[in-house]
Amino acid sequence: MLEIHDLSVKIGDKTILKDLNLKINEGEVHVLFGPNGTGKSTLIGTILGNPKYEVVGGEMIFKGEDITNLPMHERAKRGIGILFQTPPAIQGVKLLDLLKIIAKRDEKEILKMAKRLKFENFLDRDVNVGFSGGERKKSEILQLYAQNPDFIMFDEPDSGVDVENVELIGRIINEMLDKNKEPDERRKSGLIVTHLGYILNFIDADKAHVLYNGKIILSGKPKEILNRIVEEGYEGVYNDSTR
Numbered sequence: 001m002l003e004i005h006d007l008s009v010k011i012g013d014k015t016i017l018k019d020l021n022l023k024i025n026e027g028e029v030h031v032l033f034g035p036n037g038t039g040k041s042t043l044i045g046t047i048l049g050n051p052k053y054e055v056v057g058g059e060m061i062f063k064g065e066d067i068t069n070l071p072m073h074e075r076a077k078r079g080i081g082i083l084f085q086t087p088p089a090i091q092g093v094k095l096l097d098l099l100k101i102i103a104k105r106d107e108k109e110i111l112k113m114a115k116r117l118k119f120e121n122f123l124d125r126d127v128n129v130g131f132s133g134g135e136r137k138k139s140e141i142l143q144l145y146a147q148n149p150d151f152i153m154f155d156e157p158d159s160g161v162d163v164e165n166v167e168l169i170g171r172i173i174n175e176m177l178d179k180n181k182e183p184d185e186r187r188k189s190g191l192i193v194t195h196l197g198y199i200l201n202f203i204d205a206d207k208a209h210v211l212y213n214g215k216i217i218l219s220g221k222p223k224e225i226l227n228r229i230v231e232e233g234y235e236g237v238y239n240d241s242t243r
């Protein structure tokens with residue numbers, strides 16, 4: 001679904017990502033770990049097409065098409081979606097009205113999902129205005145569910161969410177990524193940035209990567225990678241990778 005070849009990205013005159021390679025097949029969910037400031041949000045923003053990030057080398061191929069120079073809305077049209085770390089509030093727009101505009105699913109399905117998220121009482125409120133951290137996450141999940149993109153990036157879906165809701169959100173993300181279907185019926189793919197990995201108890205992730213100083217230094221099974229990070233720290237993992 002998504003192939004990234006030798007991607008290098010700058011912000012201003014600072015190079016953040018260096019010759020990065022990543023391949024996420026249809027039906028796969030990948031996890032991205034890495035210390036603060038290492039370029040995780042930069043990678044997500046670059047895939048999304050945020051003009052703040054300047055691609056100075058390499059290419060991004062999505063569903064066989066080179067999207068490296070496509071504007072953001074064209075990428076969204078092709079099925080790239082995101083759950084932001086800190087989503088914006090939209091004064092004067094009711095959540096239900098926004099959902100109706102962006103929906104690629106039946107309204108009944110969306111209302112059912114709102115109930116599952118225990119969020120039906122928020123549909124008449126302005127989008128994200130005065131919402132708590134966890135409520136914003138639910139609002140964004142509901143918007144993503146309505147949009148139904150094929151490739152979804154999650155930037156710290158567990159930040160600011162309590163234990164009970166991490167489980168609920170994790171299970172819903174798992175379903176949105178087709179993980180409750182048989183492997184050969186899965187059509188969605190995802191990339192999840194998480195610091196603590198707790199949400200991975202509820203999401204069936206296929207592969208994890210460690211991003212360090214703008215490069216992927218290690219890839220493997222999510223639980224094994226997480227254990228290594230906990231045991232050795234990022235610096236230890238990096239030192240091992242250079243031996």
Ligand SMILES: Nc1ncnc2c1ncn2[C@@H]1O[C@H](COP(=O)(O)OP(=O)(O)OP(=O)(O)O)[C@@H](O)[C@H]1O
Nearest residue numbers: 011012014016034035036037038039040041042043
């Ligand atoms: N506008 C900017 N000007 C200069 N440097 C920037 C700018 N925006 C981001 N950076 C730098 O780019 C680097 C990568 O940032 P990025 O947000 O991608 O890291 P991250 O891995 O997502 O970090 P975190 O885990 O803390 O969210 C950081 O050193 C950051 O300071």
